[in-house]
Amino acid sequence: MNFVNGKAENVKIAYVGGGSRGWAWSLMSDLAASKKISGDVYLYDIDYEAAKRNEAIGEKFNECENAKARWNYHASETIDDALRAADFVVISILPATFDEMESDVHAPEKYGIYQPVGDTTGPGGVVRALRTLPMFEYIAKKVEENCPNAWVINYTNPMTLCVAALYRAFPKIKAFGCCHEVFGTQNLLVKALFDIEGIKCADRRDIKVNVVGVNHFTWLTEAKYQNIDIFPIYKKFCEKYVENGYMDPNQFHKWDEDGSNVWQHRHKVKMDLFLRYGYIAAAGDRHLAEFCPGKWYLNSVDEVRKTWYFNLTPVSYRKEDLKNRLAKSDAYYNGTQAVSIKDTGEEGVMMMEALLGLGDMVTNVNIPNVGQIPNLPLGAVVETNATFRTNEVLPVMAGNLPTSIYPLISRILGNQEIILEAVFTRNLDLAFEAFANDPLVTIEREDARVLFDEMIENTKEYLKMYNV
Numbered sequence: 001m002n003f004v005n006g007k008a009e010n011v012k013i014a015y016v017g018g019g020s021r022g023w024a025w026s027l028m029s030d031l032a033a034s035k036k037i038s039g040d041v042y043l044y045d046i047d048y049e050a051a052k053r054n055e056a057i058g059e060k061f062n063e064c065e066n067a068k069a070r071w072n073y074h075a076s077e078t079i080d081d082a083l084r085a086a087d088f089v090v091i092s093i094l095p096a097t098f099d100e101m102e103s104d105v106h107a108p109e110k111y112g113i114y115q116p117v118g119d120t121t122g123p124g125g126v127v128r129a130l131r132t133l134p135m136f137e138y139i140a141k142k143v144e145e146n147c148p149n150a151w152v153i154n155y156t157n158p159m160t161l162c163v164a165a166l167y168r169a170f171p172k173i174k175a176f177g178c179c180h181e182v183f184g185t186q187n188l189l190v191k192a193l194f195d196i197e198g199i200k201c202a203d204r205r206d207i208k209v210n211v212v213g214v215n216h217f218t219w220l221t222e223a224k225y226q227n228i229d230i231f232p233i234y235k236k237f238c239e240k241y242v243e244n245g246y247m248d249p250n251q252f253h254k255w256d257e258d259g260s261n262v263w264q265h266r267h268k269v270k271m272d273l274f275l276r277y278g279y280i281a282a283a284g285d286r287h288l289a290e291f292c293p294g295k296w297y298l299n300s301v302d303e304v305r306k307t308w309y310f311n312l313t314p315v316s317y318r319k320e321d322l323k324n325r326l327a328k329s330d331a332y333y334n335g336t337q338a339v340s341i342k343d344t345g346e347e348g349v350m351m352m353e354a355l356l357g358l359g360d361m362v363t364n365v366n367i368p369n370v371g372q373i374p375n376l377p378l379g380a381v382v383e384t385n386a387t388f389r390t391n392e393v394l395p396v397m398a399g400n401l402p403t404s405i406y407p408l409i410s411r412i413l414g415n416q417e418i419i420l421e422a423v424f425t426r427n428l429d430l431a432f433e434a435f436a437n438d439p440l441v442t443i444e445r446e447d448a449r450v451l452f453d454e455m456i457e458n459t460k461e462y463l464k465m466y467n468v
Contacts, residue, residue: 019050
């Protein structure tokens with residue numbers, strides 16, 4: 001890597017999961033749009049042919065009229081080739097297949113346990129972690145061997161546990177996790193400002209927030225626009241819309257009563273949580289509901305849709321969406337559909353630029369607690385703001401987790417600690433303790449054990465490290 005006229009050239013990025021049919025193209029778009037960095041992207045995936053396709057698709061972004069940087073794409077047959085001397089490592093993988101995720105999400109339903117997502121917490125999140133974390137242990141060891149000074153950026157769920165596993169396997173790793181859920185809440189605060197006070201805010205980045213909590217169960221203890229405290233305004237907004245929720249007319253034109261639009265929501269869960277606790281829950285309703293006791297927001301499918309106004313995401317939808325993305329991959333690869341550079345809303349490339357000394361930035365990330373949240377355990381992976389500057393990610397002092405929400409989050413952190421220990425000791429009995437203690441697992445312990453064993457059996461092909 002070298003610097004010329006204020007730009008970083010010959011930057012090497014290793015992308016683990018580089019055969020992605022979706023997120024990879026967003027990264028390619030953001031890289032092509034960068035005015036500050038250029039270089040090579042090495043794509044590693046267990047599906048080598050998918051990586052080869054993305055190699056060709058990545059090169060097409062260089063041909064876009066508005067491309068600002070050139071990136072050379074290379075499909076790597078081995079992870080060592082991809083990682084060797086990398087400056088940055090991006091991880092975005094799907095642990096197992098959607099068949100395994102189908103069990104994660106839907107097997108618990110026979111016990112009345114519903115999961116809108118099932119990839120972070122709940123019974124599905126626990127079993128997914130058992131599959132995923134050994135992969136992150138392996139990746140961390142490979143980073144230690146091939147590029148110990150690289151910055152590692154994770155996008156895979158369960159986010160908190162994936163980042164924790166990287167540090168457990170390679171304590172000196174320089175890793176952090178990125179998630180855009182807080183961005184969506186900032187956008188909602190922009191709407192609240194205009195709806196209640198007629199104040200026009202052009203960009204969600206102008207909403208300055210203090211972030212505390214864990215990924216997908218993040219909270220804002222401060223929110224300001226210029227010198228305006230948004231909390232009193234948001235309170236009025238919540239009181240105005242909490243009965244039927246708020247539906248952004250620019251996002252959804254009408255409510256689909258049958259639940260066919262799996263992304264549709266009215267922010268009612270986050271508004272209810274604000275009115276309960278006085279702090280702004282800063283993730284999508286689908287995620288927030290999964291961290292709360294199971295009967296609060298997920299008592300039944302009918303109640304989810306008609307009382308809380310959001311939808312579950314069946315894995316059948318994800319399977320159908322994969323077919324569409326495979327077709328899109330074919331179209332990009334064959335040239336029947338042109339790639340395009342657009343604003344993805346992600347900040348990964350901006351973070352890379354900042355770490356290379358090309359402009360500081362502050363944003364929310366998932367990193368170990370070194371005191372930024374003093375009343376949570378040191379070393380636990382938490383989500384707060386951090387300052388990005390030359391070769392440094394410095395957590396911003398967020399302050400104590402508020403007393404009112406402390407019990408909710410401390411329980412989650414305790415469970416995550418058990419899961420992490422269970423994975424690294426390959427102890428499924430210990431993993432069951434976290435499974436049975438999850439807020440969504442509202443059934444008797446004996447039934448929980450039957451369900452756990454069934455879900456382990458359903459995904460055993462990816463759990464051989466536990467000798468199942």
